[in-house]
Amino acid sequence: MFRPVFHLCAATINAYTILYDQLYIVLPLPAKELEDLPLQSRSMFLTMWCLIMQTIFYCIAFMNDIFGSEAKSSKRAPIIRKIKDTLFSLAFPVAIYVSLAFWSIYAVDKQLIFPDHIERLYPKWVNHVMHTTVAIFIIIELLSSYRSYPSRATGFFIIIAFNCSYILWMFVIYMRTGVWVYPIFDHLNWFARAIFITASVCVALTFYILGEKLNSMVCSSTSSPQETYANGKSKSR
Template sequence: MDEDKKKKFLGLGVYTPVWLFYYYVSKQYDYVYRNNSSNYEAFVNLKRFGSFYFTGWNFTAQVYFLVIAIIHELSHLLGIPQNVSKYFGLIRHYLFTAIVFPCTMMVSFMFWGLYLIDRELVFPRSLDKFYPSWMTHSVHSFIILPIIAEINLPKEHGFEIIDFYHAVPVLTAFIISYEVSLITIYLVYGVWLYPIFKYLTWLQRLSFLIIVYSITVLLLYLGIFIQHLKKSKRVKFANTT
């Protein structure tokens, strides 16, 4: 087997088990919701509005990213026409750069940051009886691993990193869509998905959302910077061999 195919099998070897693990995690959440009828407010909100939490949006984005990445890796091994392979590659790179990297970093850092300050602001202690710690870590900690993998896995020849000014509109649309959904749920159902919003004024809430968006944009920039850094090292290594 030539070196290029070995590299592609490496990508499949990393992403396929991660996707299977994510599938298992999603089934475990379904199991928890089907087998618990607690009236505890935080659990009821998670059960009723689970798909509207930003953690869920990010998890879904990662699942789509993994599917596209696996298809893209397979396209090289199966000899799929180059234009089709490039199409999947473009979607993969856009999804990773514009959404997966910045949003995953935001979910992980924001969740654990608030958790350390006062976990009642983001994940009340009473929820521990419904969700074992490994499930909490699966959607707030483990999610960092696919990011590390994507940045370090070998890339195809001619790989181009998505430009910041092309990626930021995609990220902005994603974040604004979520924030509108968050506020709409409160206006319609009177429910703040994250307890921290209960303790803020409207000015503070809007300021908080703007700060979160700004930090996510900075994380987008950081992700692109790291990709360029890794690419320059690959080019330098290739030129010295």
Template structure:
């Protein structure tokens, strides 16, 4: 049964890697044809949370493929360690980060897309890539939750998971603010129209969402299937 999972996750991994390569190829765009305020997408393309999340997904998919391969070849001891890492990484960072990206991006898009992904970007950023980075990311989450964990039960430390998520978010937020303070650039247009009080509230709201999504992900992993419990260390 593992073979179809290897193929499925392998496809996701190859496609995601290709999409990341395309997302990073803005250096091939003629900067003279790109609006001045859009050149930041080239200069700071690896500073966007969307890209950070996509790198997380690729790392997770690599772990998932490795896990399924070790199951297929019956490397039991190695497989158990990889499986624990897979579950922990998925519920701690990948699940909440991907849901945060998709929900915040599309919510703001439907209110006013100019605040998150100005229409001018469509002239050099293909629609399929936009959906890959902001919509396709939900598919591995769905597959992982339904297929891999449908018969799994894990005692994952919520405190430890929360601490890792807070560290991750803090590191990114520090980097994000450093871009503004050092270069005067807000990577996401919505920050331009907000006051500092509103920016703080907006940032804390996203943190609350991320924590909520993480707790949902952990709860999904902890659902009882009647199988022996495996504690993630």
């Protein structure tokens, strides 16, 4: 019973936060061209990409709770279970990266990532849903559900494709507007920007491997509900 309730709550909290952001928060933009970006310019932020992905993941996880399977073996799992497992392999490293990157830079100099004039526009609960609970929720998911990771090659392809898509979008915005999405890039030269981006992708891949290893440990040390029930029946006989 915990899993469907948790998945529904996580999806609802994330979806409401996106809706609140779109309806009630008006960001001052440094360039008029940014006003034409999707989601009222929020599509330029990795945070929003992450939050939308997390919302989709928990919706799929909830649907899997109702119509799919939580069996430890997924060899004959329904398609929704396979989608959930594969999406988790992306959702985990992105959520951990967004949370750690944001709060690490915030601790050093918040003006580089969340300037005062922007921070004042966001209620604290919105900021924490975007940058804190995404990591907390995905860790709870890691510890409470069963999943089969895709192959390492497939997983790396997915995480690299996601990161490259966002990086490309960030450069498209810069070429169109002359504005960097994050103020930290204004303080770096092109070589430093390349190092920063490369390091960020490497960190994301590291978090992918961490999620893969932790998942292996969690799923190998526990039994699924179906297995527990079956074992109990066998012993009673």
